Amino acid sequence: MSTQAKPSPKGILKKTKPITEPTSEEPDAAARARNLAIYHASIIHDRRQISDTISDSVIALSKLPSGSASPPPSAASPSDDDAVAFTSQIRLFQPSDYEELIEERNCLGKCGYVLCPKPGTKVNQTGEFKLVNFGRKDFAIVPKKEMERWCSQTCARRAMYIKVQLNETAAWERAGIEGIQIELYQEPGSSKTGKKSSDPAEDIAKDLWSLKLEADRKAASDVRELALERGDTGDRTKMQRVAVKVKENNVSEAPAEPSLDQNGDSHRLLEGYKPKFGAQSQKDRMG
């Protein structure tokens, strides 16, 4: 009986408030948290999409050059379609992606330079390394894999010319920037370096082609500006997270000209403050 009457034992611990207090702010906070989560998720989504595009490009570029062109293209004079496809898709690549592309092409038995139709060289030996230029001054021991990457030295130069133009920054930070243009290696014998080639028709075709490129670039930027005007920003990272309010400082009087002070103490002021230290000690000595 007595057990029933006994009140439940009292805790000695401090009473704590329940953790969640329903406040008027809470739904607002929840919505804000949700928006923030969605915002970050969409950034990740965009990045994934870009990396997917890059791996799609790796597959597409590893199949180039397309063999349909009527004069069979060579690495020195690729067909225009291939060159455009290459330079436009390579823009998003990092140097590491480019290395992967070269490896992928080697895997398919092709020369590592994208616009080269030749197969890669095969080193006929087992073993990891190969001796190059044996008995000469520029003797070197080179990994066999390194030897099999290119069909020739010139192709290696062409491919490396592309590689040094690529940027280490993450692809999604460069995705919208039109200014990044990758240029193909200028063949030593070709025109454009001052002297005109023998065929004027070829020059005109080249000029036309660059005009077309220019027009394409312009069209793309116009489309983007129009989208911005209409208010749909495709790039979520560019969206502002903090509302910035510009508050002007109200000025009622005209600024006064600075003047020298009357008592001539200005040389002792430290940023407008006159230290009392020296004055005090002087007074003590006098007293």
Place this chain on the structure above:
Amino acid sequence: MADQEDANREANERTIVRTWRAWRTVHEMAADRGYELTQEEVTLPLETFRDRYISAEGTVNRSLLKFSARPSDDMMRKFQKPATPNDPSPGSDCGTIWIEFLDESTLGAEQMRKFGKFCAEHNYAAGVLVSNVPVSASAKKEIAKFAQWTSIEWFLEDDLLINITHHDLVPRHVILSREEKAALLKRYRLKETQLPRILVRDPVAKYLGMKRGQVVKIIRKSETAGRYASYRLCV
């Protein structure tokens, strides 16, 4: 001329034997993982292999070298997902496996993507691609993209010529189920990270198809204790 033919035939013969050995090892691997295979399938003699998978020209017909296997009930029970209030009877982590020998002369990102798509579309929980050529880096990257639907593994034919788990110096490895792992951690009052580790790309871990976070029990022979068990967390 005759010499050339002889050399060709010899090379062909070598390829046939190599492929047969890989074919057997892959079956043993599936059986060891717990998939249902008949004894006859696992111990296929070379003569039968020749009859079935050699084309008229005397080369291996790789397009025929593919099979699927269902997990046994034991395996299903072992890799049961933990029950939650929302989902009182969840399925198993493992499902039907699809094993295929690469039919092409290269293994790039495109081939890997094709294989991944095939496995995902046909609802295979796991896919194993056995390749006789090296795999490119971007092909390996493709695997991660299918992780949500199917787990893709790849092996080189060269690595499957012998079954490494049959080697004298390789002790027995047993993967622990979720409950066994929890019991082990409780028994020794350990956190997961305090266990010794084994890499996912360890040859035996690859053979058993281990995933990150699983624990494997390694049973060694010991001169003093008879048997000695140690545990490794897969990282």
